Amino acid sequence: MKNIVLSTLNAKYIHTSLALRYLKAFSQHDFPGIQIAEYTIKDPAMNIVSDIYQRKPEVVGFSCYIWNIEETIVVVSMLKKIMPELVVVLGGPEVSYDTEYWMNRLPEVNFIVVGEGEETLHHLLTELEGDRALYSVFGLAYRNKEGRVVINPPRPKLALDDIPTPHRFAEDVPSLANRVVYFETSRGCPFSCQFCLSSIEVGVRYFDIERTKNDLLYLIHSGAKLIKFVDRTFNIKRDYAMDMFEFLIQNHNGCVFQFEITADIMRPEVLDYLAENAPVGIFRFEIGVQSTNDLTNSLVKRRQNFAKLTRTVTKVKESGKIDQHLDLIAGLPEEDYNSFRKTFNDVFALGPEELQLGFLKMLRGTGMRHDADKYGYLYMDHAPYEILGNKILPFSDLVRIKRVEDVLEKYWNAHRMDHTVRYLIEREFTSAFDFFQEFGDYWEERGWQKIGHQLEDLFTRLHAFLKHRGTAKLDIIEGLMKLDYFLNHKYKPRKIWWDFTLDKPQQSDYLRLLAEQPEAVSSSFAALGIGEKELHKHVMIEKLPFRLDRYLQSGELDRTSEQLLIVYFPPDASAKPQPFTLALEPTSA
Template identity: 40%
Template sequence: MKILLTTLNSKYVHSNLALKYLYSVVAESQLDVELKEFTINNEKDYVYGEIMRGGYDLVCVSCYIWNIEQIKELCTDLKKADPHMKFMLGGPEVSYDSTNFMKENPWVDYIIRGEGEYPFFQFCKCLAVGNTDPSLVSNLTYRLKGNIVENPIATLPVMDKLPFPYNFLEVEQDKVIYYESSRGCPFRCSYCLSSLEVTVRRLPLERVRRDIGYLLYKDVKQVKFVDRTFNYDRQRANDIWKYIIDKDNGKTNFHFEICGDMLDSDAFRILSKARKGLFQFEIGVQTANPYSLQAVERETDINPILYNVRKLMDMGNIHVHVDLIAGLPYEDYKSFGRSFDKVYGAGADNLQLGFLKLLKGTRIRQEAGEYHYKFRNKAPYELISNDFMSSLDLVKLKMVENVLELYHNRGGFDRATEYMIERMELTPFGFYERLADFYYSKDYQHAYHSKEDLYRIIYKFSMRQEARFSGISLAAKELLERDMAETMNEDSVKRFNRKGWNI
């Protein structure tokens, strides 16, 4: 039997850690198993052709909110082309309500629910000895005589029993290397799938050091830890950070998702010694509204988080990314603006304005009726409206998100935006809201704009404010020129000056 492990990643630089684990657990078997990853941006005919040419008996696909619709279309066509080809799905997008998914998608033969390594090993072990009885495989949903059967969920394996994928696979130098030192999360946020895992399991420190040491030896560009809350155990996190700093190869960057209020004095002492560019932190703030936090059972205090973000930014050696989520209970448009201002004021390098997604399996989706949530039928199930946010409110926040990404997160406008916020006596949210209104009123959203044109657009915005704030456009122009000189190379600046400020 010839088996393919595959998926559609969101970008080429991304890779799928789950498939690498599955490949590793059967790598030393006698089965013919291949691992091929594609992206959602690949031509449909290319992916279809590559799989058809492979002559596979079983195609195993890793499913997420960003690829499930394309996977359904792809596999439907493959099944029509080769009715004998079997399809096994796994991943968070099919692990919940698997029976209904199989009813709606008759091309699906098997679904592995939850963690897949042990069930996939069982399944392949049965294949290797010619046993086709699916009842022997835990976590498996399958078809039997016209019915759909769900086998019981297996006990979760000890983390150290999971193989290190790069003992069996080459390190992909041109991609982000995903790594996990723990599974599960100690928190129970109602919008997050990780809250469904009742325990946190972790690799022994010695194993983590050994794995990291190998990746450092291979000089990979970035290692992204997928641990849901990396520093839930402060001492363990500090030990790992110290090890990385001590073994730093001067090239590799490490990304962590952390809980901001769990950073202690020892962490700051250790982190202060890190090379600039060694670490990148993602800190989920989500909201500054205490009623919203309580409603989604997010046990955190916003003030220590923002205090620690400021301390990290003052150190100046760690890139910090913070998140907000629009659409949580009790967070209306004005409340979200206040949350935005508080988080923006912490000065993080990147502020992501995200929108609530009612994921399959989460408690907030199960309780959607309580606050009259309306959300899109297809993945990623993004919020349309609720009792606190109208659909128009969310559209307006999408506009703010767009200009925030262009004029804050991409960098290169700091002096000018800071000046205009102060000169116009606006809050940060009020400024980006007004900039968004201008940007969309001029129909700039309809086309891609170069960095040079973004400078011209915001200068034009400053000119619009001139009648009310005399001299603002001249001062903004001078600051934009300084921002531009720091951000763009000399040739780009010369090209800009030849064309001038008109767009």
């Protein structure tokens, strides 16, 4: 076979498929005609089919996941119509369970590789070129001469170091800086969470650490900017994690590394080391909390000590070195709307840089899917198998939580209004969840989910919501919103979403004052040495009815004098805007 195409439909263009690279690395010595062809789920099926057709493959393999299986099926159907002799192979987690269902649903598919695919695919390609003794290929599903689906016994686990490195393909180098590089140092998971496919594989196997380090050095020196480790629990072995953290700190060269961390088993000495030695911003931690409900966690066989998790997350946050991305799952057993509200507030209070709100999916092969009837789950028939409700969390509640997710993404995870949102949650709403829920409900009532938004729309819509509900101290909130709006721009914004407090002559007078007496603002402002002409070009000013500086320092709301907000936008777009304040005359407030 001269032409073999290994393909997948990634969720986004910046993503890359580690699985395809493993498959190619394992088989390319005996089958040098293997090509990798990656697309995205947004690409038109006709474009994908046309590209694959022009490669003239004899065999095409697709790596299948919940996010791409339905789009992949469309592509396979089209390919088989125009290339009836094409051998189609599917693999990946989505087709590794309920394999007979997939073989029966997809008559266009010739083979399915079940589980780890490197050795199985190589064996299959060998048999297709030779005796076609398909019965001998462990981990393979196929149809016999009578058309009956045959699923061979599973393949024993491969020794990981027998797999050639997937990270040394010359064709990947030009795009390393612009795409996410996925990397694994181990396979398997030590835990048994019933909603996760990783719970099915028993035990954890590690790649040789020296090989791992050599591959990482190669990627870093070749220009990789973001490497995501896909290990299910990177820190399960304390000594291994410490060794890797030390190695990456010494050799990062500006690259950023993201890890999945189990926070409640993180050792204090590891946290101390990171707090003292990690450069700011090179590590990101992804921590799956999922729920803080003890009964829920026990039902899904998830061992979690939330007090220890809290200590870890708090210590990492206090170090100021590492961004944390915490995950929640709505819809787990015995987690109703009020219980999930508590879970959300428990986790939001930890102050993660990002809080990901997901919804339970009944993945094929998991214990949750097996026990779905026990809890009265309704869920989608096709991928992504997301739940539609259960006995204690009806669809109406799920829909409301989805509104929370939408506003959370726009207003917290995107960090467009940190000062404003923190103020609202701390001082105006009962809890973080209630803010996002009330605003999400208002957003839906206005039909805004059906239309797009520019940056200023996010501000005007929040302002309309706050005004509609009669929010107290709206002038204070408006001041914080103005600050956030300015900080969202690299250059001096051309338009604003409010009417300036100062008219143009007043603005000119204040800019002249700033040019003549910059030390009245601060020594750091004076050190910028900005002349009046440059101030007009690169500075925005606005009058606020309270002492912003005191609020930012201590949380104190002081209305005894107005204050001038001054934001300098450096000509260098890579530099961040710099806010300053200048106290004005006392007020009668």
